[in-house]
Amino acid sequence: MKIRVPASSLLAFAILFACGAPPKNAGEKGEKNTPDRLPYLGNPTIVSKEVNGKLVADTIPQTIPSFRFVNQERQEISEKTFAGKIYVADFFFTTCPTICPVMSAQLLRVYEAFPAEKNLLLLSHTIDPEHDTIPVLREYAEKLGVTADRWHFVTGNRDSIYMLSEFYMVTAEEAPSEPGGFIHSGSLILIDKNRHIRGIYDGTNPKEVDRLIRDIPVLLREP
Amino acid sequence: MLLVLSCAAIVIAIAYGTSSHRNNREKESRALYEQYCGNCHGPKGEGLRQLYPPLTDPAWLDVSVAACIIHYGIQGEITVNGQTFSGTMPPQVEVRPDEIAAILSYIRQEFLNEKQKVTIREVNEALQNCSE
Numbered sequence: 001m002k003i004r005v006p007a008s009s010l011l012a013f014a015i016l017f018a019c020g021a022p023p024k025n026a027g028e029k030g031e032k033n034t035p036d037r038l039p040y041l042g043n044p045t046i047v048s049k050e051v052n053g054k055l056v057a058d059t060i061p062q063t064i065p066s067f068r069f070v071n072q073e074r075q076e077i078s079e080k081t082f083a084g085k086i087y088v089a090d091f092f093f094t095t096c097p098t099i100c101p102v103m104s105a106q107l108l109r110v111y112e113a114f115p116a117e118k119n120l121l122l123l124s125h126t127i128d129p130e131h132d133t134i135p136v137l138r139e140y141a142e143k144l145g146v147t148a149d150r151w152h153f154v155t156g157n158r159d160s161i162y163m164l165s166e167f168y169m170v171t172a173e174e175a176p177s178e179p180g181g182f183i184h185s186g187s188l189i190l191i192d193k194n195r196h197i198r199g200i201y202d203g204t205n206p207k208e209v210d211r212l213i214r215d216i217p218v219l220l221r222e223p
Numbered sequence: 224m225l226l227v228l229s230c231a232a233i234v235i236a237i238a239y240g241t242s243s244h245r246n247n248r249e250k251e252s253r254a255l256y257e258q259y260c261g262n263c264h265g266p267k268g269e270g271l272r273q274l275y276p277p278l279t280d281p282a283w284l285d286v287s288v289a290a291c292i293i294h295y296g297i298q299g300e301i302t303v304n305g306q307t308f309s310g311t312m313p314p315q316v317e318v319r320p321d322e323i324a325a326i327l328s329y330i331r332q333e334f335l336n337e338k339q340k341v342t343i344r345e346v347n348e349a350l351q352n353c354s355e
Contacts (some may be wrong), residue, residue, distance in 0.1 A: 097313060101263040105271050143273040143310075 034214045037222075038190070038198040042169060064167050064195040069125070069154035072138040077123075077154050079195060086219050087121040088212070089189045090203055091165050091172050093128035094140045097179050099186040103203035104144060107188065111146055113213050119220055122151040127162070127172045127182055129155045169200060188212060192219055252329035255322050259293070259315055260330070268334040274310065276303035279334050286345045289330075290323050291353035320346040 042062025048055045068078045088110060092100040107122060114120050126132035132140075137153040155161075165172045165184075172184040190199035190212060199215050202208040257266070263275040270277035280303045283289060296314035300307060318326070324346045331337040 095311070095313075098262055101271060101275060104274070105265070108272075140274070145272050 034211075034218065036218070038192075038215055038219055041197040041200060061196040062167070064191060064197075065164070067156075067160065067164055069156035069161075070134060071148055071152040071154050072134060072141045073148045074134055075148065077152050081152070082121060082123075082191070082195075084193055085119045085121055086193060086198075086216070087123050087191050088216075089123045089125070089168055089191060090187065091125050091127050091161075091168070091170050091184050093126050093180070093182060094132050094136055095128070095180060096182070099204050103186050103188070106203050106206065106209045107151075108144060108146070109206075109209055110188075110213060110216070111151055114216065117220070120150075120216060122146075124151070124153045125161050125165070126153070126155050127165070127184055129158050129161065169197065190215060190219065192222065248325075249329075252325040255318075255326050256329045259318055259322075259326065263312075268330060270303075273306070273308060276301070276306070276308045277334075278330050280304045281335055284327070284331055284335060286327055286341050287349045287352065289327055290320075290346045290349035293318055293323050293326065294350055295353060320350065 040061035044059045044061050047058050047060055049058045050056075064079070066079050068076060071077045088107065090103055090107060092103060094100075104124075107124070111122060126137065132155055134155065137155060141148065141151065141153050162172055168187075168189045170185050170187050170189065172182065174181060175183040186203045188201045188203040188209070189197060190201070192198045198219055199212060201212040260278070264270055264278050265275075268278035276283075278284065283292075283301075283303060292312065293315055295316075296312045298311040300309040302308075321343045324341045324343045327341040327346070331339070331341065
């Protein structure tokens with residue numbers, strides 16, 4: 001005896017199965033992808049320290065050194081500004097025709113995702129301090145609709161900015177042949193309370209920025 | 224029977240050929256838009272706050288206006304969708320007239336739902352009559 005099943009119903013079943021199952025798995029997987037604890041990135045330094053009179057080796061994760069810049073409101077910004085807080089840093093310039101507008105749009109998503117979070121700041125460094133003066137940065141922030149209590153746009157000594165970018169593991173250099181005159185990577189870097197790097201995200205990729213938005217609460221929960 | 228089948232095959236082949244040709248052109252137009260416009264004006268032409276205007280105001284998207292802006296850039300205060308913008312869009316002289324036509328066709332199709340394609344001839348005419 002044969003059981004006749006219309007081909008169309010088999011097809012419908014196959015489609016239902018194929019389309020129905022994966023999103024659920026993907027959802028579960030997505031949640032599992034958010035770790036309980038974020039890794040330390042960069043190159044650690046091995047130092048010796050004294051414990052109970054004995055010298056022992058200790059590992060210090062890569063640390064952002066001290067810095068001093070000025071933000072769009074002419075306030076001095078240093079590592080002290082970020083004491084006890086976590087922050088997201090990037091490097092950009094206001095006349096950038098390529099990836100910066102995308103990075104700004106994505107960083108704006110982070111800004112808007114945590115409107116009341118006082119322990120999270122954003123820090124955008126210009127890599128074109130000659131053009132991006134304080135009034136230029138101020139106008140940029142105003143047009144983006146963001147304020148300096150949560151998002152600092154900073155300028156300062158050109159060499160200090162470029163040197164600091166290396167500690168954030170961002171490449172930035174002048175390139176007269178490139179559109180806009182500079183090349184730089186579009187990373188958003190997540191820094192913890194002790195100035196260690198805890199995440200690096202492609203600021204031009206919305207999915208990567210989704211991951212950043214999921215990682216921030218994990219880092220905020222750290223004691 | 225064979226005749227019917229082969230006819231059907233030809234019809235399908237032609238339809239497929241035309242649609243894949245059209246898809247390729249749409250893909251190229253989209254790629255050009257993303258390369259030259261999308262970073263600032265957004266993937267859906269939505270703009271970015273007061274920094275970059277949206278590409279949804281028909282007054283700015285007529286070929287006679289838009290072709291000149293793409294080629295020569297624009298600066299100063301402008302009003303788009305009733306909102307004021309002031310900034311500088313750099314000239315993009317490297318974008319060829321045929322590419323401008325493809326980009327404008329894409330923008331008008333996607334953001335204004337305007338099916339009529341912009342031709343290379345229209346772009347060339349516009350570029351010869353740009354105001355200072």
